[in-house]
Amino acid sequence: xxxxxxxxxxxxxxxxxxxxxxxxxxxxxxxxxxxxxxxxxxxxxxxxxxxxxxxxxxxxxxxxxxxxxxxxxxxxxxxxx
Amino acid sequence: xxxxxxxxxxxxxxxxxxxxxxxxxxxxxxxxxxxxxxxxxxxxxxxxxxxxxxxxxxxxxxxxxxxxxxxxxxxxxxxxxxxxxxxxxxxxxxxxxxxxxxxxxxxxxxxxxxxxxxxxxxxxxxxxxxxxxxxxxxxxxxxxxxxxxxxxxxxxxxxxxxxxxxxxxxxxxxxxxxxxxxxxxxxxxxxxxxxxxxxxxxxxxxxxxxxxxxxxxxxxxxxxxxxxxxxxxxxxxxxxxxxxxxxxxxxxxxxxxxxxxxxxxxxxxxxxxxxx
Amino acid sequence: xxxxxxxxxxxxxxxxxxxxxxxxxxxxxxxxxxxxxxxxxxxxxxxxxxxxxxxxxxxxxxxxxxxxxxxxxxxxxxxxxxxxxxxxxxxxxxxxxxxxxxxxxxxxxxxxxxxxxxxxxxxxxxxxxxx
Numbered sequence: 001x002x003x004x005x006x007x008x009x010x011x012x013x014x015x016x017x018x019x020x021x022x023x024x025x026x027x028x029x030x031x032x033x034x035x036x037x038x039x040x041x042x043x044x045x046x047x048x049x050x051x052x053x054x055x056x057x058x059x060x061x062x063x064x065x066x067x068x069x070x071x072x073x074x075x076x077x078x079x080x081x
Numbered sequence: 082x083x084x085x086x087x088x089x090x091x092x093x094x095x096x097x098x099x100x101x102x103x104x105x106x107x108x109x110x111x112x113x114x115x116x117x118x119x120x121x122x123x124x125x126x127x128x129x130x131x132x133x134x135x136x137x138x139x140x141x142x143x144x145x146x147x148x149x150x151x152x153x154x155x156x157x158x159x160x161x162x163x164x165x166x167x168x169x170x171x172x173x174x175x176x177x178x179x180x181x182x183x184x185x186x187x188x189x190x191x192x193x194x195x196x197x198x199x200x201x202x203x204x205x206x207x208x209x210x211x212x213x214x215x216x217x218x219x220x221x222x223x224x225x226x227x228x229x230x231x232x233x234x235x236x237x238x239x240x241x242x243x244x245x246x247x248x249x250x251x252x253x254x255x256x257x258x259x260x261x262x263x264x265x266x267x268x269x270x271x272x273x274x275x276x277x278x279x280x281x282x283x284x285x286x287x288x289x290x291x292x293x294x295x296x297x298x299x300x301x302x303x304x305x306x307x308x309x310x311x312x313x314x315x316x317x318x319x320x321x322x323x324x325x326x327x328x329x330x331x332x333x334x335x336x337x338x339x340x341x342x343x344x345x346x347x348x349x350x351x352x353x354x355x356x357x
Numbered sequence: 358x359x360x361x362x363x364x365x366x367x368x369x370x371x372x373x374x375x376x377x378x379x380x381x382x383x384x385x386x387x388x389x390x391x392x393x394x395x396x397x398x399x400x401x402x403x404x405x406x407x408x409x410x411x412x413x414x415x416x417x418x419x420x421x422x423x424x425x426x427x428x429x430x431x432x433x434x435x436x437x438x439x440x441x442x443x444x445x446x447x448x449x450x451x452x453x454x455x456x457x458x459x460x461x462x463x464x465x466x467x468x469x470x471x472x473x474x475x476x477x478x479x480x481x482x483x484x485x486x487x488x
Contacts, residue, residue: 010373017377017400021384026392033396040403048420048440049410050243051136052448058251059456060403063340066258070348071463072392075470079390080477086386094379101371102364108416110437115415119443120436123421127434133423135442140449151450158457162464242422247453343460350467 006046013039026072026079034065130321132240140245141325145304148328149289152335156286159339163279166351180204185213206265221263228256236333240322246329247336254340266349275345275353278338285335292327374411377404391469391476395462402455406448413441421445 016039020032037060045053105112122139132138140148175192182204190196197203236249261269293304301308306324307317315323345353381404384397421442423434466476473481 006370010370014373014377014380017380020396020400021380021388021393026390029393029396033399036400037403040407043407044410047410047414048418049413049445049448050420050422051134051245051248052406052410052445052452054243054248055251055449055452056403058248058255059452062255063251063258063343063456064399064459066255066262067343067347067460067463068392070344071466074347074350074467075392075476079393081389081393083387086383089386090379090383093382094375097375097378098372101368101375104368104371106367107370107411108414110415110418112412114412114444115436115441119441122442123436123439124434127423135421135423135439136445136449139442139446144446147450151453155453155457158460161461165461165464165468243420247449339457339460347460347463347467350471 002046006043009039009043009046013043024079024081026077027069030065030068030072033068034061037061037064129318130325131318132322132325134240134242134245136243137239137245137325137329141328142306142321145293145328148332149293149304152286152289152332155339156282156335159279159282159342162343162346166346167353168351171354172352174208176208178206178208180206180213205267217263221259225256225260228259229253232256236329237326239329240325246332249329250333250336251340253333253337254344257337257341258344261344261348266345267354270345270353273341275342278342278345280338282335282338282342285331285333285338288331288334289328292324292331296324370411371408374404374408377407380404389478391466391478395459395466398462399455399459402451406451409444409448413444415440 013036016032016036020029020036023029023032037056041053041056041061044056109115122143123135126135126138127133130138130142132142176189177196178187178189179197180187180203182202187206232249232252234249235244235252236246239245239249257269257273260272292306292309295312296305296308297303299308299311306321308320309324310317310320313320313323378401381397381399381401384400385394388394388397415437418438418440421439423439469481470476473484475481475484
């Protein structure tokens with residue numbers, strides 16, 4: 001039963017990782033990266049690594065996304081590739 | 082370029098997949114990773130340090146030297162970002178935007194006009210004009226104290242539950258960033274200025290190193306917290322638990338200051354007058 | 358044929374972690390935009406951390422916080438009941454280093470944009486060649 005949840009979250013992780021590097025809008029890529037971080041945190045919490053999941057939830061889904069969005073705000077938002 | 086990248090990636094990927102054919106199966110209790118060193122830590126942590134959270138005990142006590150250098154790494158990242166971006170010469174912008182608080186009218190004053198004096202009636206807003214949002218400002222003002230209390234709880238309760246110094250420090254930094262995002266960067270800089278953040282960061286690293294140096298002065302090894310039992314007046318096992326709490330506080334302070342400083346420098350591209 | 362499917366089922370999750378690492382590495386090498394390269398670097402870092410955490414997992418074992426630690430009675434702690442805490446310690450340091458690297462990398466990107474007014478790698482190389 002646990003392996004089913006892990007499989008579904010793994011598939012979502014791979015999809016968000018592929019989408020974050022393919023999307024042409026840099027703000028969308030930053031938000032997708034935040035979603036990827038949060039799904040990783042869930043995966044680690046299921047595997048039993050609660051300290052690491054706590055850290056990734058606060059750092060990846062919180063600080064990392066804000067820093068990316070402010071860097072995109074100060075530079076350009078669109079990209080050709 | 083794309084072909085070369087694809088070939089490199091496929092090569093590495095197939096090499097790694099070939100190596101996984103020798104791995105033990107998932108979740109095996111007799112795998113080599115779980116039978117050499119870790120049984121010692123699992124069985125003896127409670128006896129040696131009286132801290133139930135094994136990860137915090139190993140991070141701050143058995144491997145405290147690595148954590149000290151990790152704190153120094155994050156301190157140097159904050160200083161590097163400051164050196165890269167910070168521009169100290171203050172260039173006055175040509176126009177300023179003000180809002181008249183009772184009626185909500187926004188007006189702009191070009192260069193050469195007269196600026197209103199500092200009073201409660203006129204509030205200066207950023208050049209990227211955003212509408213005045215009462216709901217977000219009030220909600221964030223009410224939530225931020227509770228976020229900070231929770232962060233202090235995470236630092237203090239890291240012995241018994243998941244958490245510790247680093248997680249609590251990040252949540253504290255995130256609360257100040259929330260304040261800077263919901264209001265504007267200038268009001269956040271008025272409360273926690275750049276000089277105070279750098280001071281806090283240095284103080285956090287110094288607290289960690291001073292705890293180690295104190296145990297050195299008391300006659301034992303560097304970062305051996307059982308020597309602190311002479312100061313606290315308890316047995317060495319409890320003294321190790323108190324020493325872990327001290328260094329977690331140092332790590333939390335340093336991490337909070339670096340997160341705030343990173344946001345200040347990145348959101349304003351070094352000038353620290355207007356942000357997101 | 359039967360043991361081939363047995364091999365695939367038992368090692369499938371390791372292969373998915375390796376494919377995540379390769380997605381991150383591909384983005385770092387191939388993409389033109391600098392922000393995409395940084396996103397690829399972070400995907401690679403978190404995939405490596407996921408791989409390490411999966412090594413420490415144990416069947417029918419609980420999280421590495423000792424239960425009923427300060428209660429009455431004596432506690433016999435057996436290593437079989439708790440999952441391996443050592444990879445978690447290493448990975449906490451790895452996450453801290455990842456966020457520090459991210460901060461410095463984004464500062465470098467803002468500085469580059471102020472100098473060259475673009476974030477695409479081929480345009481920056483063309484401007485360097487002109488000068």
